[in-house]
Amino acid sequence: MISVRNLYHSYSNDDKYAVKDVSFEVKEGEVFGFLGPSGAGKSTTQNILTGLLQLQKGEVAVAGYNIKKIDNRMFNEIGMSFEESNLYGKMTAKENLDFYRKLFDVETRDSMDLIRIVGLQGKENIRTKEFSKGMKHRLTFARSMINNPRIWFLDEPTTGLDPAIASEIKDIIREENKKGVTVFLTTHNMYIADELCDRVAFIVDGEIRLIDSPKSLKLAYGDKLVDVEYIKDGKVLKETFSTVMEEDKQRLIRVIGSHDIQTMHTKEATLEEIFIKVTGRGLV
Amino acid sequence: MKLWHSFKKELKLASKGMYFYIEVGVAVVMLLVLLLFVPKELDGRHDEYLYLDLPQGAKELYLEKIRSEDLDGQEESVTLKQGGRMISARKFVLEDVRLYVLEDREAVIRYAEEEREVAVVVALDPDDGLAYTYYLQGYESEKLRNLYLIFYNKVVSMEEIEAFFDDVEVRTLEGNPQMLNDRENLLPPFLTFNGSLMGLFILAAYVFLDKQEGVVKAYAVTAASVWQYLMSKVGVILFASVLTSIILVAPVMGTGPNYPLLLVFLAASGFFASALGLVLTSFYRDIEQAFGALYILIMVLILPNIAYFTPSWEPAWLKAIPSHAMLESFKEIILDRGDMGYVLGASAGFLAAGAVLFLFANHRFKKTLTL
Numbered sequence: 001m002i003s004v005r006n007l008y009h010s011y012s013n014d015d016k017y018a019v020k021d022v023s024f025e026v027k028e029g030e031v032f033g034f035l036g037p038s039g040a041g042k043s044t045t046q047n048i049l050t051g052l053l054q055l056q057k058g059e060v061a062v063a064g065y066n067i068k069k070i071d072n073r074m075f076n077e078i079g080m081s082f083e084e085s086n087l088y089g090k091m092t093a094k095e096n097l098d099f100y101r102k103l104f105d106v107e108t109r110d111s112m113d114l115i116r117i118v119g120l121q122g123k124e125n126i127r128t129k130e131f132s133k134g135m136k137h138r139l140t141f142a143r144s145m146i147n148n149p150r151i152w153f154l155d156e157p158t159t160g161l162d163p164a165i166a167s168e169i170k171d172i173i174r175e176e177n178k179k180g181v182t183v184f185l186t187t188h189n190m191y192i193a194d195e196l197c198d199r200v201a202f203i204v205d206g207e208i209r210l211i212d213s214p215k216s217l218k219l220a221y222g223d224k225l226v227d228v229e230y231i232k233d234g235k236v237l238k239e240t241f242s243t244v245m246e247e248d249k250q251r252l253i254r255v256i257g258s259h260d261i262q263t264m265h266t267k268e269a270t271l272e273e274i275f276i277k278v279t280g281r282g283l284v
Numbered sequence: 285m286k287l288w289h290s291f292k293k294e295l296k297l298a299s300k301g302m303y304f305y306i307e308v309g310v311a312v313v314m315l316l317v318l319l320l321f322v323p324k325e326l327d328g329r330h331d332e333y334l335y336l337d338l339p340q341g342a343k344e345l346y347l348e349k350i351r352s353e354d355l356d357g358q359e360e361s362v363t364l365k366q367g368g369r370m371i372s373a374r375k376f377v378l379e380d381v382r383l384y385v386l387e388d389r390e391a392v393i394r395y396a397e398e399e400r401e402v403a404v405v406v407a408l409d410p411d412d413g414l415a416y417t418y419y420l421q422g423y424e425s426e427k428l429r430n431l432y433l434i435f436y437n438k439v440v441s442m443e444e445i446e447a448f449f450d451d452v453e454v455r456t457l458e459g460n461p462q463m464l465n466d467r468e469n470l471l472p473p474f475l476t477f478n479g480s481l482m483g484l485f486i487l488a489a490y491v492f493l494d495k496q497e498g499v500v501k502a503y504a505v506t507a508a509s510v511w512q513y514l515m516s517k518v519g520v521i522l523f524a525s526v527l528t529s530i531i532l533v534a535p536v537m538g539t540g541p542n543y544p545l546l547l548v549f550l551a552a553s554g555f556f557a558s559a560l561g562l563v564l565t566s567f568y569r570d571i572e573q574a575f576g577a578l579y580i581l582i583m584v585l586i587l588p589n590i591a592y593f594t595p596s597w598e599p600a601w602l603k604a605i606p607s608h609a610m611l612e613s614f615k616e617i618i619l620d621r622g623d624m625g626y627v628l629g630a631s632a633g634f635l636a637a638g639a640v641l642f643l644f645a646n647h648r649f650k651k652t653l654t655l
Contacts, residue, residue, distance in 0.1 A: 050505050054651055072507050080505040086498030088293075090300040102289040103506035143502070 007058035033197035079149030085136035089129030290516035311528035
């Protein structure tokens, strides 16, 4: 669905590249995470993919359309949720969505349905300039679904939302993905990437350092150990077992079988730890 | 359809924003100025205060002569206020002057000293001719002073002056010229300013506001085109331009002007000015950056207004400024027998130039609108 080959972009039109030799593919139905700190080149890449920035060098195809010469029909296939809410403040929530519905050539979703999906029912007739930041963000997110996109670009979709709303947003993303929507997720939040993405790309200083699934990365970079707390003779004991060594595996089975287990944790690495290990940089 | 929906949305947003009402408000203020403060014919007469230091018989003869030159042949008894004093006077309105004849010589001189008015004392000279003593302010030109000296004190006889003018050949270049009254004459500059130049500035403001709110980016990822976005903005500017122009023209001119032609010209010139604004806007990220260029452009476009009110100054290069053709076209439209060919030609020119500018702006904005 998305194909990027040797992408370069310079804002100053010289060799100071914001994005350098970036190549990757996103398959249909995949949730692909683009993970990196601020200024790493995530937004630049996404803006090129969505036609907001002109392609300077490289080959990019989105939904079968060549980005070099953008065909407006491509926008019928894609949806874009922006990190910064960008709504017409003088128009109500429904008016905003109703207007955007008319800018596509494909069947669009009902504005009220979308408003309900993001939990803004009852607010549809309020001007969006009176909305809180979170409400604006939800409406911007809802708008990105209006044309039933096949490829959905999400830029920090849960930033600034309270945990309950963020969880709802993640559920919506999962649900749409189940319907076959390909998701291109740009974020510096490793938790949402870990929860949602089939594969992630780590980008730092405009270059992709690694692309893999979160599970494979954890296996590759995590320690294969289990921390166990159990009760023996009235005392709480804590032991670490290797999940690879046969002797430790047998001992772990015996502990589980003969004692009350208090806690048990695998020592897999978080995406953030892996990111730091791979790139030598934090995610903020 | 996308253009129509975008235009409707722009119109709705404009009706909820201040710029639209600023345009309408300015038009209403201009109209009030025209109707309440600008007379149909401006009174160019100046005031002169006279004391007749003459014997009674000569005085009567002099007053009779003035009365015969009065526009309605009547004198008016008025009471003037000078400082704290109330002064009685006879008022005569002549073709180029309002004369106040006072009975108090000192009061006449005080008008020159304190009120900076022209004061004249008329007396008899030793030959029983009339002698005029003018109390001037000192800044009057040599030419004027000489003129008074020659004309009133008979350095050159009236016969000689008349003979000179009789020898001057007057050839009429244009027979039966059409004239606008003073109020109507102000309409073309007002229409040019409100209809076109203000639209240029407000269009830039609309685009920069959209950029600031980020809604341009949201629009850019829809299946609508950049030209539809730009044209919807131009449409709102044209709508406001037509509305404000009608507000100005209808009450002042009534059914006189050729309204269909006015609409054609407003659309063509408005389109040109809007496209010019778009081209300029495409080079800047925000209104602060663009303000200097906008200011210079509007100042240049205002230059032909100076020539409009100063007939003796109209250099050839001024005609190259588009607002010159706008002024002339608006003038032709509101004249009874205006040159419709000129207006249609100018409309076609503005439409063609506007189309070229619009295409260029569209090309630029494809690269820069979302930056």
